[in-house]
Amino acid sequence: MAEYAAQGKLPEVLFFVGCAGSFDDRAKKITKAFVKLLNKANIDFAVLGTEESCNGDPAKRAGNEFLFQMQAMTNIEVLNGYGIKKIVTTCPHCFNTIGNEYPELGGKYEVMHHTQFLKSLLKEGRLKVEGGKFKGKKITFHDPCYLGRANGEYEAPRNLLEKLEVELVEMKRNKSNGMCCGAGGAQMFKDAEPGDKEINVARTEQAQETSAEIIATGCPFCMVMMTDGVKAKNAEENLQVMDIAEMIASADDL
Amino acid sequence: MQYIPNILFIIALAAGIGYFTFNIRKIIRNIKLGQKVDASDHKSQRWSNVFRIALGQSKMVVRPIPGLLHIFVYVGFVIINIEVLEIIIDGIFGTHRVLSTVLPTGLYNFLIASFEILAFLVLVGVILFWTRRNIQKLKRFWAREMKGWPKNDGNIILYFEMVLMILFLTMNAADQSLQSLGVAHYVEAGSFPISQFIVPFFDGLSEGTLMVIERSAWWLHILGILAFLNYLYFSKHLHILLAFPNVYFGRVVPQGKFKNLASVTAEVKMMMDPDADPFAAPDEDATEAPAKFGASDVMDLSTTQLLGAYTCTECGRCTSVCPANMTGKLLSPRKIMMDTRDRLEEVGRNIDKNGEFKPDDKQLLNDYILPEELWACTTCNACVEACPVSIEPMSIIMDMRQYLVMEQSAAPQELNTAMTNIENNGAPWPYNQQDRLNWMDEN
């Protein structure tokens, strides 16, 4: 982004990569897949790079409002400094926090989740999606809490799957009744409280009931949890976990 | 002498309504112990929520079977109240079926017939509800927090409603027999599609006996209604009244939007402003006691959250979809609401006794809700989505976490590590912020 600013330009959209997308090995693949799609669609975009900092969601949901607001204001200062208007993110937590909680703190942007953004590119004809190798495959979609319930977006990811010509098989609990993968509310960073099962394993079992070959999702944290769940069930052979951006990119052999 | 029934009726009515009002005022006082909320925004959406969710039961029918049964009972309850109006007028003035003399015969007959059908549906609904609780033993009615009073409460309500409906139908049946005998006071009025089937049981009874049956059923029915009204205060059944305001004050912004603490914003702005002089004399209006962050007791919660605690019907829809509860953790969002109400009632009794709240060495945190419950929440909003009356158990969990972290620094160790990382590296993991772009060159 600094380079854009040096030339006095503003990109069409800022891609807020997020911590998982920057550091988590599995999530980095989502980042790269999404960037491939942006390039393919000739989108003029930028990232904050080393000026980006955690959006503050885990701190806030852990109860540390101070740290959250420090993070938020630091990011807002950077974003406003560049005059950013539109943000896209591959993480529903960044999407939710920046879109819903930053405005009151002075950060007002149009924020889109990458599935919404891709859907809009499709609509404008700037990107084409074809089934390719996913055509007819049984695929189930795991709704990320912060995309679905938190923000009411259930259709954009499903639309994209439809474009991939997959056979969408819903889990019993889907959309507004979808079940959490177990990562939200800063749970990602701690062990679970004592219980009789891990949440991600329970959710993976629900996905297995659909006999899908792929669990599609749209969140790097769901990705980690579900991947671990599949491992715990020793089901890696016939059950994959993929982000929708990865599916579109690989359908196109990008 | 002939006015004794009227006088007794008026006394019963006044006592019933009086005691109820007395208790409702207590509830309002207790709710006002909470922090004020401004709900002057989104007026039209709030009203539309009331119509859709409270009146229209839109969230109840997400589960079709109990949803439908609940609609029977709910519609029955609301409509049969027109009949109660007639009963009250008759009771005060000693008339009989007074509406039949005011309304066109056809309409009156139609009304009575529909009350009867509704009463029957209520009876069916209530019996099935009872079966679901006690024979089918649905899991959500047999959870840890449902032992003792909550379980009895649920059943008492159902018995109450069964008895009331049976009395209503019995009263009508006896009335029919008396009408057909041509007894003076019993004008021919009404149409009785359900209670006609009870009439044969009264065959051969004398006029006197029938009158005793009719009067007893009439009196027991109205006294039962007054008793039920006053039972509400002690029961989870308050939702029949509070669901409406609770939905009105409920959420009108996306569920993902958590509130930002204004007190924190002020301090963070100070800290980040390079021009701020930390030694400057504090503002005149900033001299009030520093705000407490988060909630450790009911007074720290908002009036909306406290209203929610009184509104909760203990239906357990929230708990049955809670991922933490489903996987055996201690957390149950329903219990969060029940604990909040129990503690609030305790504080209320304390005020009744002492005139104002005297510290009692207890609080909501630890004495009712344990940190272990609070830390199990994934903030997934499933409980909020599932609640048919727009209660948000999750918001109480969040407020209490804030207290644990910001007032007591009592977060689980791993979370402290993650938060230190965010503070130092701008990410919850121990990576350097300078490496944020490394993915670009990796393959």
Ligand code: SF4
């Ligand atoms: S938000 Fe928390 S309490 Fe509510 S359902 Fe999810 S995990 Fe359970």
Ligand code: SF4
């Ligand atoms: S909070 Fe709502 S869903 Fe949960 S038990 Fe109470 S009324 Fe039912």
